[in-house]
Amino acid sequence: MFISPMLLETAAAPFSDSRYIFEPKIDGHRLIYSQQNGTVRLFTRHNNDCTHQYPELLLSFDDDIILDGEVAFYDPATGLVDFESIMTRFKAKKPDKIQQLTGTLPVTFVIFDVLHYKGQDLQQLPLIQRKELLAGLTLPSDRFGLIPFIEGAGEALFKQMQDLSLEGMVGKKKDSKYYNRRHSAWQKVINWSYVDVFITGYRKGEFGWLAGVPTSNGDKIRPAGIIEFGASPTHKKAFSGVSKALITGEDREYVYMEPRIRARVKMRNWTKAGLLRSPVFTEFIV
Template identity: 50%
Template structure:
């Protein structure tokens, strides 16, 4: 059974508020775990079924498996460092062949971090306040090497965010304690991202869909597509016309004079910016 997930709104700065529970934001992908009469089905937030991708999640430590739906995040945790590795998680997600999935399960097992329970024993729990659902979740879900409940901290989001920064985690999520569960984006659930910042050089731009080519320390670092205001685009193209050096079918290349500050989730293994967002030009 798939139930549409409740989605987050965004806030730029951490905050504290006695009306909220605060949780670390797990850097994996959203997963709806459904068990009907002992049969497990796993779905992404977009209703893509991924049951076959994660066989280690087929035996959830739940007190009663007749009718359960959990919401959470699936992630890969490096056993040596304890760090959450998003790229390894995505490698697991994209596997399709059974033998490769089995090998990956043994070598790089995933973990399901449950943060909500939507159904249990035939009862729809989405109309209950978050605090009640958390109490039920913690009462029926056990923990083992593949399953655990997400830690929640009442009231003090700023202290939790500082822990997230110190440990280089993705961010925090703030949830109103009295929030019911709705299958859409809702202002009662808020994310605050722990961004990394860097100054890059714009070495060109894409001819079709919008995108600026970014360089860092003289090497390609990705494409800036997000959060560029119209006035900054206009200023960029006004300057770019005078510093064009070459072009091909897809890109126009520039003398790398224009500098920009970007924020992004993290550096990838091959030195690329993950999901870069434009902040401002560097003068």
């Protein structure tokens, strides 16, 4: 049984509030765990069945239950969550590959809410009561865990997330019901990193600026990804006005330019391939 998950709105800044609990934001992907009549099925936030992707999570609780959480991979070398590894697990399709990755990249289901238990729909209960019920559950293995939370002190938690280079935090109203949509009772604050890049071209089809950064020795500009978000119509118009004089060539997909235009972007982190993860344009650098 799938339940549409409650989604986060974005807070303008870190905040503290005694009406809220605050949790670390886990850098994995959303997972609805559904155990009905003893059978376990796993779903993404978009109702895609991913049961076969994670054999280590196909373990049963003491009674039927529906849980909301994040599936993540913790790198044993660093102790940090590795988003690229969870994407490797998610994209694996062949049973032998999935079995192999279960051994080399074992996932953890980090639970932050309980929606049904023992035949009862809990979505109308206040969040803090659902948290109390969660705390009393016996987890089926060490591949399952509960997200920690604190009450009120959101700014202090966010400072910890920054110090540990983690993704951010989530603030949730203690008395909130579980809404099956995006709702302001749950708010996220992302721990963005900022970097300056050169715009080295643009995509011919849907909007996208090619980003480049200097190589380690500084004598070349290497590709660093595509900026798809954040630019306003005013920014795009300003870019169009100066880019034509900088064109050096093109192919079927892209137009290439001299790296003269600089921009600041915010991003989640660098990928292992040296690319910007989820870059968002913030401003041009003059």
